[in-house]
Amino acid sequence: xxxxxxxxxxxxxxxxxxxxxxxxxxxxxxxxxxxxxxxxxxxxxxxxxxxxxxxxxxxxxxxxxxxxxxxxxxxxxxxxxxxxxxxxxxxxxxxxxxxxxxxxxxxxxxxxxxxxxxxxxxxxxxxxxxxxxxxxxxxxxxxxxxxxxxxxxxxxxxxxxxxxxxxxxxxxxxxxxxxxxxxxxxxxxxxxxxxxxxxxxxxxxxxxxxxxxxxxxxxxxxxxxxxxxxxxxxxxxxxxxxxxxxxxxxxxxxxxxxxxxxxxxxxxxxxxxxxxxxxxxxxxxxxxxxxxxxxxxxxxxxxxxxxxxxxxxxxxxxxxxxxxxxxxxxxxxxxxxxxxxxxxxxxxx
Numbered sequence: 001x002x003x004x005x006x007x008x009x010x011x012x013x014x015x016x017x018x019x020x021x022x023x024x025x026x027x028x029x030x031x032x033x034x035x036x037x038x039x040x041x042x043x044x045x046x047x048x049x050x051x052x053x054x055x056x057x058x059x060x061x062x063x064x065x066x067x068x069x070x071x072x073x074x075x076x077x078x079x080x081x082x083x084x085x086x087x088x089x090x091x092x093x094x095x096x097x098x099x100x101x102x103x104x105x106x107x108x109x110x111x112x113x114x115x116x117x118x119x120x121x122x123x124x125x126x127x128x129x130x131x132x133x134x135x136x137x138x139x140x141x142x143x144x145x146x147x148x149x150x151x152x153x154x155x156x157x158x159x160x161x162x163x164x165x166x167x168x169x170x171x172x173x174x175x176x177x178x179x180x181x182x183x184x185x186x187x188x189x190x191x192x193x194x195x196x197x198x199x200x201x202x203x204x205x206x207x208x209x210x211x212x213x214x215x216x217x218x219x220x221x222x223x224x225x226x227x228x229x230x231x232x233x234x235x236x237x238x239x240x241x242x243x244x245x246x247x248x249x250x251x252x253x254x255x256x257x258x259x260x261x262x263x264x265x266x267x268x269x270x271x272x273x274x275x276x277x278x279x280x281x282x283x284x285x286x287x288x289x290x291x292x293x294x295x296x297x298x299x300x301x302x303x304x305x306x307x308x309x310x311x312x313x314x315x316x317x318x319x320x321x322x323x324x325x326x327x328x329x330x331x332x333x334x335x336x337x338x339x340x341x342x343x344x345x346x347x348x349x
Contacts, residue, residue: 007333008244012251015326018341022132023321028314033134035313038320040114040121112155119154120147126217129324146216146223153223154208161201168194207234210245214331237334244330248323255319266311274304 023031093100123143128134140147168190175186211230215221221229234241277300332339 008240008247008330011326011329011333012247014341014343015322015329017343018132018329018339019318019322019325021341022129022325023318030134031314031317032310033136034125034128034317034321037121037125037128037134037136038316039313040118041125042316042320115155116147116151119151120144122150122213123147123217126214126324126328129321129328130217143217146220149222150213150216153227157204161197164197165194168197206245207231210241210248210327211331211334214328215335218331218335218337233334240334248326251326252323255323259315259319263312263315266315267308270304270307270311274300 120140120143123146124136124139127139127143128136131139172187172190172194175183175190177183178186207227207230211233212223212226215229215233216223216226219226219229329339
């Protein structure tokens with residue numbers, strides 16, 4: 001293995017020392033701001049609003065009962081009994097279309113707003129790691145053109161991928177309707193095409209996360225320009241980049257495990273006084289009644305959630321900052337950009 005290929009391994013130690021010099025000694029304000037940046041920047045590519053209500057059989061039995069037992073009247077919003085699924089949907093759409101459109105519009109606006117802020121904070125976080133100080137307002141303003149460019153590019157790529165998935169799904173559905181050997185051959189061909197599409201999307205994501213965003217930051221480029229630069233950089237340093245991706249994947253797994261263990265320990269530490277306070281709440285209920293107990297419970301719940309959220313933000317900082325440092329130093333080495341960090345000299349005994 002060449003010395004050039006070993007560079008990705010050599011940078012692990014340098015990244016650790018550089019990250020340590022940034023995070024230590026512990027500063028609560030710095031760590032908290034980094035945690036907020038990581039919360040946004042780290043979820044820019046996967047966060048979507050989700051419905052977390054857990055339905056049970058009682059919910060669906062009630063729903064079925066409403067449709068089967070209640071006739072449609074002018075004052076009843078349920079569909080007539082015996083209607084098909086498409087007819088039920090048409091009935092719901094006819095009565096609730098304004099509400100549905102409004103809800104979807106609000107969700108899309110919130111999603112795009114979160115996505116946009118996430119795209120900005122990606123570069124704010126990288127800038128903070130590079131400068132080893134956290135100035136959210138200043139760094140966000142300085143990287144605004146890159147954040148906007150990345151947001152538009154990421155949005156375009158995501159829409160193209162979703163459109164391709166929808167087209168493939170529609171083609172598979174039509175192939176199923178044809179039947180016979182043609183159906184089997186068409187489905188196999190389309191499934192292979194779908195697999196190629198997913199692999200291509202994964203490769204683009206890896207290129208974006210490991211090279212493109214760092215090239216955008218270091219070379220002050222827009223998204224498309226940086227994509228071309230990253231592709232050339234990848235072709236010129238293919239072996240070294242593959243080693244880096246493998247090492248980074250291993251470090252990510254180790255970091256996730258360490259973060260999970262640290263979070264669990266911190267949660268237990270918080271839970272111990274929570275049990276004590278819960279016992280006090282029971283005494284409050286016995287002595288002062290239900291109203292004060294509810295007020296006490298709400299106050300305690302808010303405090304507990306605030307502590308849990310703060311603890312979570314602090315716990316995710318070390319591993320995420322180290323990985324960003326490692327990625328930054330690797331891309332700097334490919335671009336032949338000298339980093340200002342000086343490795344500490346070994347102490348003489």
